[in-house]
Amino acid sequence: MAVFNEGKLKFKFKEFDVNKMIDTVAANFELRVKNKNGVLITQKLAEKPIINGDEVHITNVIFNLLDNAVKYSNDSPEIKITTENRKGELLISVQDKGIGISKEHHSQIFDRFYRVPTGNIHNVKGFGLGLSYVKKIIDSHNAKIKVESVINKGTKFTILFPQINN
Numbered sequence: 001m002a003v004f005n006e007g008k009l010k011f012k013f014k015e016f017d018v019n020k021m022i023d024t025v026a027a028n029f030e031l032r033v034k035n036k037n038g039v040l041i042t043q044k045l046a047e048k049p050i051i052n053g054d055e056v057h058i059t060n061v062i063f064n065l066l067d068n069a070v071k072y073s074n075d076s077p078e079i080k081i082t083t084e085n086r087k088g089e090l091l092i093s094v095q096d097k098g099i100g101i102s103k104e105h106h107s108q109i110f111d112r113f114y115r116v117p118t119g120n121i122h123n124v125k126g127f128g129l130g131l132s133y134v135k136k137i138i139d140s141h142n143a144k145i146k147v148e149s150v151i152n153k154g155t156k157f158t159i160l161f162p163q164i165n166n
């Protein structure tokens with residue numbers, strides 16, 4: 001983050017296939033979910049799965065969202081990663097059935113060091129940096145990120161990239 005803020009972060013943009021990236025990420029993350037008796041499902045619906053971006057940073061972004069999905073699910077996390085094309089955009093979403101985030105916090109969770117207040121006990125560790133990194137990377141790609149969430153039902157983060165038509 002410090003490197004990023006000083007403007008020293010280097011991006012290596014190239015065209016890559018997000019469906020393939022999702023397979024790699026899921027393979028690397030599966031053990032973490034299984035250790036918590038959870039399930040991780042991938043649903044690769046995108047027929048035009050190519051974006052122009054920095055594959056390392058976008059991979060980190062998906063890891064951050066998955067890390068949160070596990071951390072903020074009480075037990076046996078159920079996580080789904082979906083890709084799809086819609087209205088000239090390529091969407092990647094990460095959905096969980098965890099504790100949820102009430103609406104009043106949605107605008108702040110992408111701020112640096114912001115964590116949803118839980119009273120005295122923070123039984124889940126973190127710095128409140130993951131989503132601010134995510135937001136910076138998404139902004140650098142001219143992409144968008146949206147959050148939909150219901151308390152005690154779960155959370156869905158959706159990233160929308162401009163679609164490449166080849």
Ligand SMILES: Nc1ncnc2c1ncn2[C@@H]1O[C@H](COP(=O)(O)OP(=O)(O)OP(=O)(O)O)[C@@H](O)[C@H]1O
Nearest residue numbers: 068069072100109115116126127128129130131155
């Ligand atoms: N999937 C989720 N379900 C419920 N709450 C979430 C979810 N993702 C993020 N949050 C809330 O948003 C806050 C900010 O998330 P962020 O990833 O930036 O920080 P963190 O997970 O607390 O720490 P770090 O990512 O630095 O380890 C979290 O502290 C949590 O309150």
Ligand SMILES: [Mg+2]
Nearest residue numbers: 068126130131
């Ligand atoms: Mg986090």
